[in-house]
Amino acid sequence: xxxxxxxxxxxxxxxxxxxxxxxxxxxxxxxxxxxxxxxxxxxxxxxxxxxxxxxxxxxxxxxxxxxxxxxxxxxxxxxxxxxxxxxxxxxxxxxxxxxxxxxxxxxxxxxxxxxxxxxxxxxxxxxxxxxxxxxxxxxxx
Amino acid sequence: xxxxxxxxxxxxxxxxxxxxxxxxxxxxxxxxxxxxxxxxxxxxxxxxxxxxxxxxxxxxxxxxxxxxxxxxxxxxxxxxxxxxxxxxxxxxxxxxxxxxxxxxxxxxxxxxxxxxxxxxxxxxxxxxxxxxxxxxxxxxxxxxxxxxxxxxxxxxxxxxxxxxxxxxxxxxxxxxxxxxxxxxxxxxxxxxxxxxxxxxxxxxxxx
Numbered sequence: 589x590x591x592x593x594x595x596x597x598x599x600x601x602x603x604x605x606x607x608x609x610x611x612x613x614x615x616x617x618x619x620x621x622x623x624x625x626x627x628x629x630x631x632x633x634x635x636x637x638x639x640x641x642x643x644x645x646x647x648x649x650x651x652x653x654x655x656x657x658x659x660x661x662x663x664x665x666x667x668x669x670x671x672x673x674x675x676x677x678x679x680x681x682x683x684x685x686x687x688x689x690x691x692x693x694x695x696x697x698x699x700x701x702x703x704x705x706x707x708x709x710x711x712x713x714x715x716x717x718x719x720x721x722x723x724x725x726x727x728x729x
Numbered sequence: 730x731x732x733x734x735x736x737x738x739x740x741x742x743x744x745x746x747x748x749x750x751x752x753x754x755x756x757x758x759x760x761x762x763x764x765x766x767x768x769x770x771x772x773x774x775x776x777x778x779x780x781x782x783x784x785x786x787x788x789x790x791x792x793x794x795x796x797x798x799x800x801x802x803x804x805x806x807x808x809x810x811x812x813x814x815x816x817x818x819x820x821x822x823x824x825x826x827x828x829x830x831x832x833x834x835x836x837x838x839x840x841x842x843x844x845x846x847x848x849x850x851x852x853x854x855x856x857x858x859x860x861x862x863x864x865x866x867x868x869x870x871x872x873x874x875x876x877x878x879x880x881x882x883x884x885x886x887x888x889x890x891x892x893x894x895x896x897x898x899x900x901x902x903x904x905x906x907x908x909x910x911x912x913x914x915x916x917x918x919x920x921x922x923x924x925x926x927x928x929x930x931x932x933x934x935x936x
Binding site: 589591593594595601607611626632635636638668672675680683 | 730761775809
């Protein structure tokens with residue numbers, strides 16, 4: 589076996605999530621005649637789907653990803669930084685500083701706030717968590 | 730977290746699978762060979778992404794199966810250096826905090842990369858962060874099952890190919906004496922760090 593290119597492209601968590609969900613559907617449809625050699629594939633698919641379904645990527649779709657990348661265009665972020673923002677959906681300035689290298693020099697405080705706002709607006713959040721936050725806010729009023 | 734790796738391999742399709750579509754048979758064989766396995770210096774293979782090219786299939790004398798050279802792309806788990814990941818604490822030991830992602834278990838955060846000052850509680854076998862505030866020192870425990878955000882600081886690939894007969898004859902097992910278990914080395918280990926603000930248990934930083 590030959591590895592031609594160990595880095596032929598980066599995949600967002602959403603793309604892998606989509607790929608595995610489609611594969612699961614196809615395997616379910618095609619019937620139960622799967623040989624015992626497929627156990628490894630079943631295990632890795634199950635565990636990876638379990639992990640990814642609890643992250644932000646499970647609520648994304650191609651339009652959201654496209655919109656996110658268009659919104660991020662003006663901020664001069666590297667591909668890896670945009671990918672991390674897409675995968676993690678940071679909500680605080682501390683998280684942004686972790687994912688964006690040298691953020692103190694490249695981004696002012698307003699720009700960091702702007703980034704957080706854009707990320708929160710474009711990428712869908714966890715409805716359970718946001719429901720709690722809304723309830724708390726309305727309880728305080 | 731995931732990358733596409735372009736590879737080339739010769740796939741053997743046994744004759745009883747000849748009635749299947751070649752693409753499907755090749756996909757199944759590649760997944761059987763690579764899924765959930767670590768390729769040296771590449772990463773943990775997840776599943777086939779697509780087939781780029783199928784070359785001609787040959788049948789060789791003595792073997793009824795067909796052999797096809799396949800160019801394909803595979804989804805591989807291979808976080809880049811300094812990437813931020815979120816996992817669950819599996820357990821703590823003297824070597825550090827062991828974190829798991831569910832599908833990948835061999836992540837360790839060594840004691841020097843924990844939030845300092847850190848101490849190991851022998852009784853409960855757990856690492857803790859001695860967090861100082863104006864009110865005094867709080868001990869923040871790193872309990873099992875807690876979600877933890879960490880940065881990938883290093884990766885270790887180990888070649889776990891079989892070592893051959895010469896090494897095995899050096900340590901003959903005496904009959905009646907139980908053989909000491911050989912320590913299973915992980916083929917792919919990630920070294921993490923949580924020594925920055927924002928890293929560590931998610932509960933430490935959520936307001």
